[in-house]
Amino acid sequence: MGKKAVLIGALDTKGQEYLFVKEQLEACGLETFVINTGVLGDPLFTPDVSADEVAAVGGSSLAELRERSDRGTAVAVMTRGAERTMAELERSGIIGGVFGMGGTAGTTVAASALQALPIGIPKLLVSTVASGNTKPYVGVKDIMMMYSVVDISGINKLSRRILSNAAYALAGMISHLSQEQAPTEDEDKVTLGITMFGVTTPCATRVREKLEERGYDLLVFHATGTGGMAMEELISAGYIKAVADITTTELADELVGGIFSAGPNRLEASGLAGIPQVISVGALDMVNFGPPETVPERFKERKFYQHNPTTTLMRTTVDENHQLGTILAEKLNKSSSPTVVIFPKGGVSLLDMEGKAFDGKEERAALYEGIKAHLRSDIPFIELEQDINDPLVADCITERLLKFLEQKEG
Structure with a gap:
């Protein structure tokens, strides 16, 4: 069975728009497959998977949802059903790419289905909320969101152009992926992960370059919350075989309340997967906020550095550093992976150095003590006098x- 363009959405309220996109994709030479998630009425055209089937997979029935007439319940059921339906469809091997669209409810249902797919399958979502906070819809997957500009309600001069562009974009991605391509030289390489921030770039870059010279394929993750989450999802999926977790700054945002938290389970995936990990303390000197006016009032007396107009950095305190050291050690203590911790005593970022804005010997000492006092005795703890961006630190991490x-290959 050939790869198809899969459309998922409400064919009762958005049937006209879905039919338009379906016809555009078919005009591009693609076969289509349609999943209906509409609860309120009958679909404008016959789908390949009915709303009743989606509801059943989600734990209810279409008749029951209509009888209850509760929008929140209906969205929750269809969200679960859409996710499970898409996962099953992906296992069948027919998905070439997926298209969804809608307002808040339609976006929520379609996004759950797109997030059920592996990274690499084209995913496009036209939404009225695509110009706002897209994190709940994108998560850690390669979902392309297009702002609809106007509400998705009928085919007019503007929506025709926007939906056509979306259809052409998905058709292009599917068509390109369906072409037979010669294997690339990196397909057989072992994939490794690295975490990086602007203030740890020299270290991460040197480690990446040295590992690439040895024939490894490197994925570099920007430690902005979703970056750490994406890396750990790929670790759990078996895609990444070892990690140089240089930049563990997301722990600070989780502890203190910054905008770049990767959640409470950060730094645990490698241990659960049993893959080698070299851990350092990059950028634990800072907590991230948006523009200055977004910093919570309770922090007004703290030390700040304006990284750029949209990013305000706040120095972590002595107490916070001790807590961070303890948290890092306790997470690693649960691991059965080959693990080593490398501590650069000269500074943990470009700002935490002598004469720089966040230079803090007491803070570094507290971080050091937090790790040292709680880390399992069998996990190597390497102390280096240099700062994290010194070439000697990068070389130690690489080695x-x-x-x-x-040892693993042997």
Whole structure:
């Protein structure tokens, strides 16, 4: 069975718009497959998977949802059903790419289905909320969101252009992926993960370059919350085989309340997956906020650095650093993976150095003590006098990871 363009959405309230996109995709030479998630009425055209089937997979029935007439319940059921339906469809091997659209409810249902798909399958979502906070809809997947500009309500001069562009974009992605391509030289390479921030870039770049020279494929994750979450999801999926977790700054945002938290389970996936990990303390000197006016009032007396107009950095305190060291150690203590911790005593970022804005010997000492006092005795703890961006630190991280990899391969 050939790859198809899958459309998922409410064919009762958005049937005209879905039919238009379906016809555009078919005009591009693609076969289509349609999943209906509409609860309120009958679909404008016959789908391949009915709303009743989606509701059943979600734990209810279409008749029951209509009888209850509760929008929140209906959205929850269809969200579960859409996710499970899409996952099953992906296992069948027919998905070439997926299209969804809607307002808040339609976006929620379609996004759950798109998030059920592996990274790499084209995913496009036209939405009225695409110009706002898209994190709940994108998550850690490669979902492309297009702002609809106007509400998705009928085919008019503007919506015709926007929906056509969306259809052409998805058709282009599907068509390109369906073409037979010669294997690339990196397909057989072992994939490794690295975490990086602007203030740890010299270290991460040197580690990446040295590992690439040794024939490894490197994925570099920006430690902005979703970056750490994406890396750990790929670790759990078995895609990443070892990690140089240089920049663990997301722990600070989780502890203090910054905008770049990766959640309470950050730094745990490698241990659960049993893959080698070299851990450092990059950018634990800072908590991230947006523009200055977004910083909570309770922090007004703290030390700040304006990284750029939209990013305000706040220095972590002595007490917070001790807590961060303890948290990091206790997470690693649960791991059965080959693990080493590398601590650069000269500074944990470009700002935490002598004469720089966040230079803090007491803070670094507290971080050091938090780790040292709680880390399992069998986990190596390497102390270096240099700062994290010194080439010697990067070389130590590289050498330790290579040693783990050689032992694993051996």
